[in-house]
Amino acid sequence: MLSDLPVAETPQISGAGRHSETMDLGFGGEVAELYHRYRRGYPPELIGACVDAFSLTGDDLVIDLGCGTGQLATPIAPQVRAVVGVDPEPDMLAHARSAAQDQGVANVAWMVGSDSDLLLLRSLLGEQSVGAVTIGQALHWMDHESLFAAVGPLLRPGGGIMVVANGIPLWLQDSDWSRALRDWLSDWFGTRPTDSCGTDDATQQLYRESLTANGFEVSKIELDYADELDFDHLLGGIYSALPVDRLPPPDERPQIAAELREVLHPHRPYVEQVPVRALLGTRVA
Known part of the structure; x- marks a missing residue:
């Protein structure tokens, strides 16, 4: 339900972005389970x-x-021949694989890796072998300029890249x-x-300009x-x-929940406004 919580250690997004393979994001273990249970899917x-947009076929x-725990990869899979879900966290991929199997989706390969x-x-795979590259609420962890430059040769003519901002953080509503x-x-x-x-207008415009500069x-x-x-x-x-090392110990969580419940209770219901914004960059032949 939330995007990545901006704790003190979490840097603001910069023009250069970051390579996820160089970071220990701490999203394994229990965090991967929480991510699987509580992160919002896509309409x-x-x-x-x-x-x-990309005329995808079987x-x-x-x-x-x-790809996280597969919230975007799994629903796309029935529309195409196959999906490769890529994430740096093996525990995320384990949940993604299990969820896809539960839904009867068998044409997704899960790969440990990064942008x-x-x-x-x-x-x-070879050049011009891919119909689309999708990035759902994860581009702020990546070097978007290098990524957009690398995507082009992979895409077949008419294929493209979809970058999704899946709502805005709850604390900014x-x-x-x-x-x-x-x-x-x-x-x-x-x-x-x-x-x-990465969901703010300025960053979205930065992504758009970079896509255009790379021929999309x-x-x-x-x-x-x-x-x-x-x-x-x-x-x-x-x-x-939260990174796994910032999760409160289990014995402290009831007190934390009670405190937050008391703070928020007067403001029920908790209606979240979810503006989904997707930039679609089509490869120009």
Whole structure:
């Protein structure tokens, strides 16, 4: 339900971005389980928009970078020949594989890797072999300029790259409960949460300009909906965004939950506004 929580150690996104393979993001173990249980999926309309934009068929291969526990890779898979889900965290991939099997989706291969492994994939798969590369709420962990440059040769004519901002962080929303959450997180971490995780307009424009500079014809999809959260999903979303070494010990969690519940209770219901924004970069032949 949340994007990556902006704790004190989490740097703001920069123009250069970051290679996920060089970082220990701490999203293994229990965090991967929490991520699987509480992270929001993607609207079916977004999957349809991706298929239509790049004319994907049952002959196409799709690469989903930063796939997490498969929230984007798995629903795309029935529309194409196969999907390769790539993530630096093996525990995330284990949950993704299990969830895909539970849903009867068998045409996804799960690969430990990062955005910088695109050159290796290009060597393995060959140029112009991929219908689409998708990145769902993960580009802020990557070097987007190097990534966009590397994607082009992989794509068949008419193929493309889809970059998704799956809503905005709960602590940046314009609601009483979000402001209360923001204040509570400030007290908990000793720093005010301000990181948009790449969902802000300025960063989205930066991505758009970089896609254009790398030869892509760019369009945009906007989908908006509201989702009412219960308290367990809200708290679980917070925990799913923490590196594993920042999770509170299990014996402290009941007290933390009680404190947050008391802070947020006057502001029920917890209605989240979810603006989904997707940049679609089509390879110009």
